[in-house]
């Protein structure tokens with residue numbers, strides 16, 4: 212609370228004008244605002260109502276308007292009144308050039324939290340965002356930091372996982388800090404750093420309760436420095452603020468030591484209501500369909516697509532719970548987002564009527580949700596729910612058999628790979644198999660590693676799934692099945708069709724972390740610097756050390772492996 216009050220009052224832009232009574236009233240309101248967001252914002256949704264009543268009773272002079280809760284207002288000093296945050300939210304504009312992963316639809320929640328983040332960063336105060344998985348913690352922080360990076364902020368991204376060690380954490384931080392003098396580390400002249408540690412409560416708790424990476428960060432927030440590890444000299448860290456995000460403890464996430472968390476200004480992001488989710492994804496999908504001139508009737512179904520996707524997500528989360536045998540039944544907002552991303556892969560020529568849009572939607576929710584299910588009971592449940600929504604929301608006449616029967620719904624670009632990779636419905640199974648056979652022939656003509664594949668329906672479906680992931684930015688896929696079921700061969704063929712390099716580590720005697728690092732570095736140079744497209748495949752036999760998985764996890768989350776690049780590598784990249 213004091214942080215917010217101090218930063219607001221000391222801000223040169225804060226000019227309190229008016230007569231004596233008015234100034235006093237303004238000060239009182241500013242205090243109430245700082246009180247609300249400094250103390251109340253860490254509360255969960257349920258307690259916020261109680262807090263609202265308390266603030267209104269105790270700060271009568273602040274004159275909060277009625278209508279919303281105190282959390283929905285900011286104090287507008289010019290107008291001497293509380294105004295709803297929602298008035299400041301800008302309408303979403305879809306841009307054809309913007310990559311899918313950079314899209315953030317501004318909502319009251321994102322605006323408010325982005326504002327508080329910027330405010331506290333301006334006073335170098337550490338900030339912690341918590342809230343359930345998928346509420347938008349990472350999106351809001353990344354988006355705000357990227358925006359501020361255009362001014363004077365240098366964002367430093369770090370991801371934590373169960374395997375994270377204190378030494379590697381320190382290395383990744385050191386890697387990004389400038390050496391200011393022998394004893395001082397900090398930011399480049401004229402800039403300030405913001406270190407963002409996402410999923411901060413992931414590190415495994417040791418037998419006796421310690422979390423070494425957290426202790427390291429505690430020194431950083433609490434004492435503003437670190438001990439360097441060769442001579443154990445103290446290094447002061449300046450112009451650097453720590454930002455953390457984590458969902459509440461449960462499922463691999465541990466409670467954080469309070470001596471650590473007490474250093475932060477804590478914000479608990481509310482669960483997005485179905486209305487807010489609908490608004491976010493309707494804006495994105497509607498913007499896309501309009502910008503690319505999809506047929507009017509197709510555009511009109513955007514709400515059906517979004518509503519059905521959200522309903523699927525809400526239902527599957529409730530009905531198909533994770534159990535030890537189905538531990539991977541964990542669904543979050545990212546899955547909803549992936550369905551929409553799938554629909555954004557299409558062009559108006561291939562989705563020209565409402566029936567094919569319905570099929571596309573079925574295909575995308577099936578890829579994102581159904582492919583994860585492991586038994587017939589669960590799949591049957593999913594199919595029946597999907598068919599219900601199709602008839603209820605899309606008013607579709609399609610029958611179960613048209614989509615999930617003998618001829619399953621298929622989308623892909625196999626028939627139009629050379630004609631701009633058009634993602635479209637593939638109706639003619641014969642044509643599809645013929646195309647794949649031709650591709651296989653080409654593959655065998657040019658490769659030393661000959662394959663003999665039979666394209667029965669499941670194999671074809673697997674290829675389409677793999678290709679769908681390969682063509683997506685940040686695409687990734689995990690294939691699970693007994694050995695010898697052809698997982699790698701299908702990836703090889705898919706990669707060949709897209710002219711992607713197929714790469715795997717080559718295991719030799721004493722293969723170690725260093726070999727693995729060299730391999731990853733080479734992949735990154737090839738893809739990031741030379742712009743080559745690569746299908747990097749890893750099988751269980753390649754996981755020689757747990758730490759390999761940690762690196763893969765980092766690549767999937769942040770696109771980086773801490774400490775991989777040496778100074779000369781960075782010079783090469785530049």
Ligand SMILES: Nc1ncnc2c1ncn2[C@@H]1O[C@H](COP(=O)(O)OP(=O)(O)O)[C@@H](O)[C@H]1O
Nearest residue numbers: 314315316344345346347348349350544545548
């Ligand atoms: N306001 C928003 N605009 C666009 N996408 C959003 C928004 N809020 C959440 N999302 C999407 O929801 C998903 C989950 O958000 P994320 O920030 O990763 O959640 P968290 O970090 O809280 O677990 C992401 O795929 C993100 O793209």
Ligand SMILES: [Mg+2]
Nearest residue numbers: 348349409410
């Ligand atoms: Mg996150």
